[in-house]
Amino acid sequence: MFKFAADQLILGFFRIYTLSGYHPIIDGRKGTYVQDFEIMLITAAIVTYRNDLSVLSKAIESVLTYEGDIRLYIIDNSPDKKIKTILDDPRIEYVHIGENLGFGKAHNVAIRLAEQSKSTYHIVVNPDIYFDAGELEKMVDFLNRNPKYGLMMPRIIYPDGSNQYLCKRPPSLSVLVLRRFMPGFIRKMFQKKLDYFEYRDHSYNGLIEDVPYLSGCFMFFRTDILVSLGGFEERIFMYMEDADITFRTLKISKTVYFPGATVTHMFAKGSYKNFKLMYYNIEGAVIYFQKWGLNW
Numbered sequence: 001m002f003k004f005a006a007d008q009l010i011l012g013f014f015r016i017y018t019l020s021g022y023h024p025i026i027d028g029r030k031g032t033y034v035q036d037f038e039i040m041l042i043t044a045a046i047v048t049y050r051n052d053l054s055v056l057s058k059a060i061e062s063v064l065t066y067e068g069d070i071r072l073y074i075i076d077n078s079p080d081k082k083i084k085t086i087l088d089d090p091r092i093e094y095v096h097i098g099e100n101l102g103f104g105k106a107h108n109v110a111i112r113l114a115e116q117s118k119s120t121y122h123i124v125v126n127p128d129i130y131f132d133a134g135e136l137e138k139m140v141d142f143l144n145r146n147p148k149y150g151l152m153m154p155r156i157i158y159p160d161g162s163n164q165y166l167c168k169r170p171p172s173l174s175v176l177v178l179r180r181f182m183p184g185f186i187r188k189m190f191q192k193k194l195d196y197f198e199y200r201d202h203s204y205n206g207l208i209e210d211v212p213y214l215s216g217c218f219m220f221f222r223t224d225i226l227v228s229l230g231g232f233e234e235r236i237f238m239y240m241e242d243a244d245i246t247f248r249t250l251k252i253s254k255t256v257y258f259p260g261a262t263v264t265h266m267f268a269k270g271s272y273k274n275f276k277l278m279y280y281n282i283e284g285a286v287i288y289f290q291k292w293g294l295n296w
Helices: 002-019 053-063 082-086 103-117 135-145 173-181 184-189 191-197 223-229 241-250 275-292
Strands: 022-024 033-035 041-048 069-076 092-096 121-125 149-157 218-222 254-265
Touching: 041 053, 041 103, 053 069, 053 082, 053 121, 069 082, 069 103, 082 092, 092 103, 103 121, 103 223, 103 241, 121 135, 121 223, 135 149, 135 218, 135 254, 149 223, 149 241, 173 184, 173 191, 173 275, 184 191, 218 223, 218 241, 223 241, 241 254, 241 275
Parallel strands: 041 069, 041 121, 069 092, 149 254
Antiparallel strands: 022 033, 121 218, 149 218
């Protein structure tokens, strides 16, 4: 009888303890705690503008495979509301802007909503991203176990399975000109410089810490870090806002590339094909260099 009562008392304390949302990590590190997947709230955001609905649906479905508590913000810059027709999940919050605010400014709308919701993590997701069920759980588990990181990027691959080398060093004018404007035979003459820019001197099969430039196609933030940064630089309409926010994150936290989780990025390279997008790319670079100094 006494043993039964003692067992019930211990079980009661355990239930109260775990319902608080925290429990010890079983990895031998004393005093380290992680939040329970089912207790914490994760927010994610996709900014849209006249997107292919089939491609966008794949991104949405991927995010909603997460088995914990998640809220997905669709911030729609499109002039119409066609995108709303494919949104039928109660975990989605649709915000129609009706004008093209650009990438960073529109994401800031979602970041303010994430702050209000008191989410633990906030994910910036491109509409051309997709991934398997279980990948978000791997990312959450990694950050739960490593509270020193404020921003994480997983392994990012092309649809054929090959790596996208999206860890980058601080952008320089010469590298941006080589990548954007120079023909292949000239780029080959500077291949070592370009490889160094893309961290190809590191293995993409292991962690890479304190990367100063992570890709905006998929950025996994601690919400409190993101809020303290004030979100994205709104003067940058599109492109280079990811370089700016990664650089600012490093001033107050740590960044990391985590290859233990994988997402697929279709990566259309729009600025290489569209003059208007190319203009935004150049404009973003000008603002970045004005802010942080010109690196040749």
